[in-house]
Amino acid sequence: MxxxxxxxxxxxxxxxxxxxxxxxxxxxxxxxxxxxxxxxxxxxxxxxxxxxxxxxxxxxxxxxxxxxxxxxxxxxxxxxxxxxxxxxxxxxxxxxxxxxxxxxxxxxxxxxxxxxxxxxxxxxxxxxxxxxxxxxxxxxxxxxxxxxxxxxxxxxxEDVNVSSTKIRQSLETGDVARANRYLGYNYTLTGKVIAGNQLGRKLGFPTANIETLDEHKLIPHDGVYAVRVKLDDACYTGMLNIGTRPTISHNADHRSIEVHIFDFNQDVYLHELTLYFVGKIRNEHKFDSVDALREQLEKDKESAKKILSRM
CATH class of the missing domain: 3.40.50.620 (HUPs)
Incomplete structure (x- = not known):
């Protein structure tokens, strides 16, 4: 081309x-x-x-x-x-x-x-x-x-005309499965790993905090997702959390993007990685205690692995 x-x-x-x-x-x-x-x-x-x-x-x-x-x-x-x-x-x-x-x-x-x-x-x-x-x-x-x-x-x-607008609407409501069907591939998001607050590491689920390379790139609805991760030509699996950080995020709409890569323990600060959205696990919500959050993360990990094993 x-x-x-x-x-x-x-x-x-x-x-x-x-x-x-x-x-x-x-x-x-x-x-x-x-x-x-x-x-x-x-x-x-x-x-x-x-x-x-x-x-x-x-x-x-x-x-x-x-x-x-x-x-x-x-x-x-x-x-x-x-x-x-x-x-x-x-x-x-x-x-x-x-x-x-x-x-x-x-x-x-x-x-x-x-x-x-x-x-x-x-x-x-x-x-x-x-x-x-x-x-x-x-x-x-x-x-x-x-x-x-x-x-x-x-x-x-599905009796719907396939359009960019329909796909954006699907992603904005967290329906990545439908978005992927209309796209014909898994929705992707590429960004650079930036410094985070290390909370995930303290919970036993270290995360890479992502800043998108384009401020206009659509970030799906808040929640937890099963993802594939491409980093330095190697492919991994993981789970991703999207939320809101109004004061410190440079992403579109001040969104935070954090990915926990399974069976991975490398320093990827300032590296670029690409996320492939496979399926949604749940909506984002607050927990009463750190222990409750850690327990939910364990469940999320199992859910993510089940979703990814089907793909």
């Missing part, structure tokens, strides 16, 4: 293009990309995913301050690389670009700079200023500018 940060050096034969933010690169996105690759193969063309950085909402509505993303820029690139497309365009999203009409975007970018052959869009796709470029409008423009366009139907799972 060739990565283009802009279009200065872009060059593709008969480019078959799809456009979007692709947050999560979930099963709905993968349906579109699968069709993209199929069409590119049939016309001897090249598959192109056109996305934006930063996320458009950060530019168009910076005052909202509540954007939470399923994937960071690097995570999105890795997921698209695994799928196997020919080109990924990460286009700089600016205030000036946000004011471009869909007609000008199609003419100036897709046609004049990219020489588009075919456009593949999802069921609710809209582009350009005020999202005026819907499928009907794009279909008319494609006739004038001599490219073809295809719109795919919504992907339904």
């Amino acid at each position: 060739e990565i283009h940060n802009g279009l200065e050096h872009f060059n593709a034969g008969k480019p078959v293009i799809t456009i979007g933010t692709f947050d999560g690169v979930h099963l709905g996105h993968r349906q579109v990309i699968s069709r993209l690759k199929e069409i590119a193969g049939s016309v001897n063309g090249e598959s192109v995913v056109f996305t934006f950085y930063p996320h458009p909402r950060l530019i168009v509505s910076p005052e909202e301050n509540n954007l939470r993303l399923l994937t960071t820029r690097d995570e999105k690139i890795e997921l698209l690389k695994e799928i196997g497309i020919d080109h990924l365009v990460v286009f700089p999203f600016t205030n000036e670009f946000s004011k471009l009409s869909y007609e000008d975007f199609v003419r100036q970018v897709l046609v004049e700079k990219m020489n588009i052959s075919h456009l593949v869009v999802g069921y609710d796709h809209k582009l350009g200023r005020n999202r005026e470029g819907n499928y009907t409008a794009l279909k008319e423009l494609s006739k004038e500018l001599h490219f073809t366009i295809e719109q795919l139907d919504v992907l339904l799972m």
Whole structure:
């Protein structure tokens, strides 16, 4: 996969293009990309995913301050690389670009700079200023500018249309199992190990305290989760607690993230690790005593191991 940060050096034969933010690169996105690759193969063309950085909402509505993303820029690139497309365009999203009409975007970018052959869009796709470029409008423009366009139907799972919004809602309520089904993989979170208060160690459950690498990365609902952990190319299992620390956390919404890695006793301070959410064990709550907490942690460990053994 060739990565283009802009279009200065872009060059593709008969480019078959799809456009979007692709947050999560979930099963709905993968349906579109699968069709993209199929069409590119049939016309001897090249598959192109056109996305934006930063996320458009950060530019168009910076005052909202509540954007939470399923994937960071690097995570999105890795997921698209695994799928196997020919080109990924990460286009700089600016205030000036946000004011471009869909007609000008199609003419100036897709046609004049990219020489588009075919456009593949999802069921609710809209582009350009005020999202005026819907499928009907794009279909008319494609006739004038001599490219073809295809719109795919919504992907339904459990009678629900798979979307980034639905997945965010699942994670925000702690339903990582449903989020994982819609994503097609286990939700991940990468961060750096920072100093903690050592309470877990005193309880016999030492934890690594995690600070996410991207302040906009969505952190699932408070609670205890069964996780897999990737650290320095090695994989482990563990249990994770998510809670709130209003005064000291730099994570989104001042959340604390602490992972206890099973059968592990190394100093990982300032190391980066990646967490893979497998299942939720319980909600977070306070305990009357340290002994009650320690007893619950033992139960959580057994629950986590059962969940992980099924995966």
